[in-house]
Amino acid sequence: MIPTSIFPKIPIGDSVEGLVDWTDDFFGWLLDAISTLLDFLVSGFQDILLAIPPLLLIIALSAIVWLVTKRDWKIAVLTGLGLLLVWNMRLWPAAMETLALVISSAIVTLIVAIPVGILAARHDLIDTLIRPVLDFMQTMPSFVYLIPAVIFFGLGNVPGMIATVIFAMPPAIRLTNLGIRHIPKELIEVSDAFGATTNQKLFKVQLPVALPTIMAGVNQCIMLALSMTVIASMIGAGGLGLNVLKGIQRVDIGGGFEAGLAIVIVAIVLDRITQNLVKSGP
C-alpha cells in the first residue's frame, strides 16, 4: 500500500473539475452558441429527412447507390430491401434521426479535420504536434468523451454530436495528411516547375490527387460517427441507439435486436455510398 502521507495523491480529478467549472463560467456564451448551431443543424437534417415520404427516400437512396457503384443493380436492390425492412420494423423515424446525427456530425468533423490535415501535411511542426493529440483521442475509450460533453452541453443530441465529432476526427485528419504527403514527388515538381503558387498547387494538384485517400478518411469518419451516435444515446442522443439502449435496460431482446439490425443496414448503405463516391467520380 502507498503511504499517503509521503506521496499525496496528485489531484488530477479535482483539477479537471476545476478546469471544467472555469470553462463553463467564462465560455458559457460560446458553448451556448455552439449548442444552438449544432441543434439547428441536426434538427434541420432530421426535419428534411422525415419530410420526405419513406418510400421516395428509399428509392432515392437505392438510386444513389446504383449510380455510385457504377450501376451495380444487386447492391442497389439489397439497399432498397434493407431500408424497406427498417421501415417495416417501424424504426424509420429513429433511423432518420440517427442518419441526421451522423450526417451533421460528419459535416462538422470534416470542416475541422480536412483543413487541419492539410496544415499538418504542409508543416512538419504541426504534424509533430498533433500526432500525440490524435493518438490520445483514438486510444481514449469513447465513453470518456461523453462526460465533458454532458457537463458542457447537458443531455440530448448536441452533446452526443460533440462526443461523436471528437471521436470521428482523428482518421479524417490522418488520412488527409497522409494522402497529401504521399503524392508522387514528380507531381509536386511539375506544379513548381510550371510556376504554380502554393494555393494553386494545393487545389489543382495536391487535393485532387489525394482525393481517394481523403475519401477513405471521410468513409472512416462516417462509420465512426455512426458507431458513436449509438453510444451517445447514453447521454440522451436520439435515434436507433436509444432503441438499443432501451432494449438493454428492459432486457427486451427482440426490440434491441431489431434496432441493432437497423443500425447495420444504415451502416452498410452509408459505407457503400462513401466508399464508391470517388471511384465513380468524374
Next chain:
Amino acid sequence: MENPEVVEKTVKVRMENLVKVFGQKPQKALELLDKGLKKQEIFEKTGQNVALNNVSFEVYEGEIFVLMGLSGCGKSTLLRCINRLIEPTRGKISIDGEDILKMDQEQLRELRRKKLGMIFQSFALLPHRSILDNVAFGLEIQGMPVEERHEKAREAIKLVGLEGYEESKPPQLSGGMQQRVGLARALASDADILLMDEAFSALDPLIRRDMQDELLDLQERVSKTIIFVSHDLDEALKLGDRIALMKDGEIVQVGTAEEILTKPSTSYVEKFVEDVDMAKVLTARDVMKRPEPLLSLDSGPTNALRLMKEYGISSVFVVAKHRQFRGLVTVDDAIEAKSENKPLQDILITGVTTIPPDTPISEIIPMMAEAKYPVAVVDDTGKMKGIIVRGSVLAALARMEVDAL
C-alpha cells in the same frame, strides 16, 4: 543543323562555378572544396554530399544540350538548379543574361511560367485530368481563360501527334503517348527552354528511338533551347548538338558528338565511347533521313525561301519529276534571286556530292567532315532516296551501341 557557322550563337543559359552541397552544414563542405578536396573526402570528413562541384558551361539558343553521365553524377540535380527546383549552394546561373538566383519568389514564378518547360522521366501527368487539361495545366496556372488555353493546348497536342486523345485520361495511354503529353504540356506554354529529365528513359527501346526521332523533327520546327539529361550514350550522341559528360558532380568534357567520340579528353570519356566502332557495317541507307523537304524544279526562289524558313534550314535539295535529283539551292542565293527576279535554274548548284545508297559509312564520315552541305543519297536511276547530315551518321553509329554500355 545545316551550316551551323551561319547562325550566330547566343548564350541562353550560363552556369558559373555552380556548387550544390546536400546536408546540414554546407559551409564546411564549401571550405574543404576550396582547399581542393574531393567529393569522397569531403563526405568522409563532414558527412556533406557535394552533388555539383564548380560546374560552368553555356547553352546556346536553339541547341540541344545533353547532360550525360551515370546515375548519381549530379546531372538531374544540375537540371533542377536551372529552374531552382533545387537551390544551388553557390555560383551563378543566368538565363538570357538575367541572374536567376537573385530573383524573388514572384519573379521566379514568372520565369518558370514563361520561359521554362520541364519534362519528366515518369511523365508526371495528373491522373485525374483529361489529356487536354493536362496539356493546358501550365496555361491554367498562368490564369489564362478556359477557351484560350484549350485552344493552345489543342495546337500543342496536334504538334505531338495526339489528336483525338484530348478527352482520354493519362492511364489509358501507352508510355510513349504519355510522354508526348508531357512534351505537349511543356510546348503549350511557349517556353523557350525545355528541361528534359531522362525524358525517354522509361520507354522501351523501340518507342524510345521513335520519340528521339520525333523530338529531332519537332526541334526543326519549333527551335527551342533544349537541355536534355540522359544516362544513355546512344541517346546523347543522337540528340545532342553538344554534350556535357559528367562524373562525380563535375563536367569532364563538353563538346559536339564528334569531339567526344574522336577527341576524348580523359580516359573516363574514352572508356565511355570506346565501343563505338560499327563504322564498317553500316551503309548510307542505314543512316539517311527521309528526303524532306524537297523543292520542285518548276518552283521559284520565293517558295524555296518559304520551305527553308519552315524547316529552319539554310539549303534545300531540288528535284525534278519522280524525285530525279537536280541539285541544291542555298538561302543566300535564293534571297538574291528573289530580289533580282532570277529563276531557280540560275542559282541551282549542281556540283554537290551525291552517293549511292550502299556506300559504307566509313567512307561517308570523311566526306561529311568536308562537305559544305548535307549529302544527297541518289540511287542508280537518279532518284533521290534520302539525305545525310552529320548528326544522322553519329546517331546511327550510336544506335548500334544500345546494349554496349
